[in-house]
Amino acid sequence: MKKLLSTTILSATFAVGMLAAAPAFAEDVLHIPNLSYRTGPFAGTGIPLMNGQRDYMTMLNERDGGVNGVKLSYEECETGYNTEKGVECYEKTKGEGIVTQPWSTGITLQVLPKSNVDKRAILAPGYGFSPMADGKTFQWAFNPPSSYWDGAQMLLSYVSGGNLDSLKGKKIALIHLDHPYGKEPIPLLEALAAKHGFTFMAIPVGLKEMQNQSAQWLQIRRENPDFVFMWGWGAMNAGAVNEAVKTKFPMEKFLGIWWSGHDGDMASAGAAAKGYRAISWNVPVNDAPVMADIKNYVADAGKSDTPADQAGWVFYQRGIAISMFLVEAVKAAQANFNTKTVDAEQVRWGLENLKIDEAKLKELGMGGMVVPFQTSCSNHTGHGGAWIIEWDGAKFNKVSDQLQADRAAIEPLEAAKAKEYADANAPWPMQECK
Amino acid sequence: MLYRTAGQFKTSYAADHALFPVRQDAWLLGVIMVLAWVVFPLAASDFTFQALLIPVLIYSLAALGLNILTGYAGQLSLGTGAFMGVGAYACYKIMTIFPGLNLAVAIGLSGFFSAAVGVAFGLPSLRIKGFYLAIATLAAQFFLVWLFEKWSWLYNDSASGAIQVPNLSMFGLGVAGPTATSITQYYFVLAVVSLVTIAAINITRGRIGRMWKAVRDMDIAAELVGINLMKAKLSAFAVSSYIVGVAGALFVFLWRGAAEPNLFDIPLSFRVLFIAIIGGLGSVLGNYLGAILIVALPVILNIVPEALGIPVSSSVVEHLNVMTIGGLIIMFLIVEPHGLARFWAMIREKMIIWPFPH
Known part of the structure; x- marks a missing residue:
């Protein structure tokens, strides 16, 4: 009896489902x-x-x-x-x-x-x-x-005031997710570093270390780079910003790619992360x-x-x-x-x-x-x-004119x-x- | 009734020890074989091949490898995912260094690399057992994944750090890479899995398998009756890692098409371990049942609401799915702690004596 009941219920569900599904095909x-x-x-x-x-x-x-x-x-x-x-x-x-x-x-x-x-x-x-x-x-x-390569090039040109040769002798660090996504800008940054004479260092953050980046930020403090770029995603963004606040890393030297400019990630650092900038192809x-x-x-x-x-x-x-x-x-x-x-x-x-x-x-x-x-x-x-968008402690604001990547540097x-x-x-x- | 054994007389010891002491078992296997070799491939769509059939077979193979080590030889391992990675990276390197090589040969060879790595990480098993050994294999897991990330030679210095499967063909038929058809890939995987399964059944039923079981049940007693523990344990690590490595190579070459290092991280090891435990440790059949439960069922559950026309968002389905599978795992383990293979054995037993239970 019990079996019969469950069979009936099951077939009834099927029948109702079929009826409901049918009209969906009616229009384009x-x-x-x-x-x-x-x-x-x-x-x-x-x-x-x-x-x-x-x-x-x-x-x-x-x-x-x-x-x-x-x-x-x-x-x-x-x-x-x-x-x-x-x-x-x-x-x-x-x-x-x-x-x-x-x-x-x-x-x-x-x-x-x-x-x-x-x-x-x-x-x-x-x-x-x-x-x-x-x-x-x-x-x-x-x-x-x-x-991403456009983004990396635009970030460099933004921090150098449009002339990449002015970065000569400077040190730029990339803190990135150790994943295909985070490694994406490295070939371009390496090529540009060789061409324009700045030092480039990649600092990977493993998927398991996203929320605890103290080792990476210790390294950043030791190396004291002129700029830190970030290719972060998910929990890594909030982790990095919080760690930067904790180690008192100057926010004006810290810039992220468009996936690192997320309001939700900034919320936990709040006003302390004021001045953090990210590049973005959309603004609210x-x-x-x-x-x-x-x-x-x-x-x-x-x-x-x-x-x-x-x-x-x-x-x-x-x-x-x-x-x-x-x-x-x-x-x-x-x-x-x-x-x-x-x-x-x-x-x-x-x-x-x-x-x-x-x-x-x-x-x-x-x-x-x-x-x-x-x-x-x-x-x-x-x-x-x-x-470029900048975090003011509560939201991101547009702070630059529209930037354009120097395509000649990227195309080859x-x-x-x-x-x-x-x-x-x-x-x-x-x-x-x- | 269904499993009538009346009239099936055994007249020799060989017959009594046959693989199928009851004729119906052989028939059942025959039906499953016809399904796997003829019916499924004819009926399946690309989705069925790619999301159900191929992954179930590959995961079963990986679980079979682990089962030999954990279920038959009693050595707990948490490094399966990493050993699969060794197989996959070895196969990738072999195929990029010798591009003309037959893929089947490359997959066969890549198993030896993971077997060697497995034996190396199996050495601690000579001194430690149980949880302590699990920690040693966990170290393999962390070390190897780290190596896949940092040793750029392994992925031919590609910028993304991922390996990509090129187009490969055997006898003029594309077997791997984007141009390969699902049905060829399925037959390739099915052939490899069938071969390895037959080999595994023979090994585990024979002298070596008995040696492993003796070690598993009590290693001191085994040593006293003259079993060489070192040989038994290391051979278990070698055979197990070989199979796991082959599964890893199939995993990337015949199914995923691309892989990044963290794919082989600990969640994969746990997934394979779940399949082996829920399927039933110390059985070959269990791996298949476990893989169907852990790999195929979530996919099927995912398409049920849509097929019924119930409007639920995909993320809600995903949450429900996780809950259902979790519930089922707990239920099965309560109902039958020895896994699905034992569950099937009980059903079979009941069918033999039906309708007169004792």
């Missing part, structure tokens, strides 16, 4: 998967980004009914920043999804070679492998609006029309997970910007191929012909929120540059590394660009 939708991480050691940084991404998509669905009449179905697949789950999610979402958003340099490295075979673009805004900028080699990968603009729309259509309607006080966070608004890149690519593809339901290959074309200029940003109600950039067949990053290395990658993965398909 674009499936936008995201390999999110709202769990695990990096959830603190992941959640605001994913919330921003989702809220922008929800806002478009609510306000405009999607993009040109096609609803956007934003679907998260939880990875917990775990590369193993990354494979699972990639395989799961590759059927219907029109793009891959891997959200981890480790997962990007795994899926990058597969993108050629599965014909689906990887969108890795501001992360991933810097040589992905070379669109001829990395046909299916995009990392707009600035790569709380009175932007798009923010008002998100408030109206999403937050006030109870469809957002973001607490009201976090809507001004750099990372939340970066999530919005990232969704905007993708939606603009979809729009470009829709216009070019004259179809509403674009497929993965058409979205790739859209990402390659993305033109986000000042006028466009104004039109979207996002003026000043993100650097303008334009991608092309051979340029998959766009190299829009970035701003980029081309060499892209070629190295293609050779190691031969046969690697290349793309012809006009």
Whole structure:
């Protein structure tokens, strides 16, 4: 009897489930998967980004009914920043999804070679492998609006006042996560150090030491570098800032990459970390029309997970910007191929012909929120540059004009590394660009 | 009824000691073989191959390696993840130094590297046992992962510090790298796992296996009856690490496609240890059952709500998943502390005497 009962319940659940699932196929939708991480050691940084991404998509669905009449179905697949789950999610979402958003340099490295075979673009805004900028080699990968190498070069040019030769004889330390992501800027910094005559030292922080960096900061105190750059993520950012405060390291010498400029990470150090700066390709603009729309259509309607006080966070608004890149690519593809339901290959074309200029940003109600950039067949990053933001004890403020990376200094290395990658993965398909 | 043994007479000692004393066992295995070799590959999608079938096989193999050491020879080890890493890095170096080499040969060779490292870290087992030995293998775990990070020769000085699997083919068929199809990879893994399993069954049922079991049950008594402890323990470390190393090479080359050093960190060791313990120490079958529970079940649970059309966010599912799996592990261990293999043995026993329980 008991068995019969449970069988009945089970089959009833199935039947109800099937009924509920059926209507979902009725209208045109674009499936936008995201390999999110709202769990695990990096959830603190992941959640605001994913919330921003989702809220922008929800806002478009609510306000405009999607993009040109096609609803956007934003679907998260939880990875917990775990590369193993990354494979699972990639395989799961590759059927219907029109793009891959891997959200981890480790997962990007795994899926990058597969993108050629599965014909689906990887969108890795501001992360991933810097040589992905070379669109001829990395046909299916995009990392707009600035790569890590752009970021490293801009940081150097910012601290040197625009002239890298003035760094001669100075010492620059990089405190980085000992992980593919954190090691990303090292080849460029080493090359520039040799060229301009400054000393460069890399100080790795292991994944297990993220919250206890006393050894690393002892080394920094001993070496007394002129500047410390940080490539940190998750718990490492807060750990580094707190340790810098504790060792009384002058904040004006401490600058981070865009993933190290997170309000949530700074909160624990608070006012003591005043003066910490980070480079960022987006800045929060709380009175932007798009923010008002998100408030109206999403937050006030109870469809957002973001607490009201976090809507001004750099990372939340970066999530919005990232969704905007993708939606603009979809729009470009829709216009070019004259179809509403674009497929993965058409979205790739859209990402390659993305033109986000000042006028466009104004039109979207996002003026000043993100650097303008334009991608092309051979340029998959766009190299829009970035701003410097400074922590005032409670929030980040923009403190510089828009910086631009000196591309001439980066391109040779980029081309060499892209070629190295293609050779190691031969046969690697290349793309012809006009 | 289902497992009727009536009429199956044993007329010789050989028949009594056969691998399948009951005919139905052989039939059952036959059915599973048909499923694994014919039905699954024909029916599976890329997702099923990549998220379920291939990882289950590879994790089973790693657990089998550990089980030989811990389950058969009684030497506790927490360094499985690192030994898998040795296999993976060895295979990567072999394949980049000799690019034309057959991948199967490279994987076979890479096992010897991890066997050598395993024996080296197994030396303390001659003096210490139990928890003390576990700490010694833990040292291997930390040391080797540190080495994978710092010794840039191992990853050919790549800037990211990660190893990437190039496109490799055997007899004109892509087996590793992005262009390889899932079905080829599956058959490759299945073939290796089947071969190693057959070898493991034979070793553990034979002279060496009995020697290990004697050492496990009481090493002083074993020594008194003339078993060379050094030989027994070190051979267990060698065979176990060889299998674990092969599993590690498969893990990266036939499944992940890329790996960074911290992949081989202690969570991987624990995962394999869980599979071996929950599956059942001292059994071969247990590794497969354990891998299905620990590796495949979370993936299946993840797609259930979506398949039923229940709108739950992916992160909530993930949390529920962790809770469910944790609950199941505790439940299974309470119901049957000796693991799933013993659980199956009990079910089988019940089926033989059904419908007349004593």
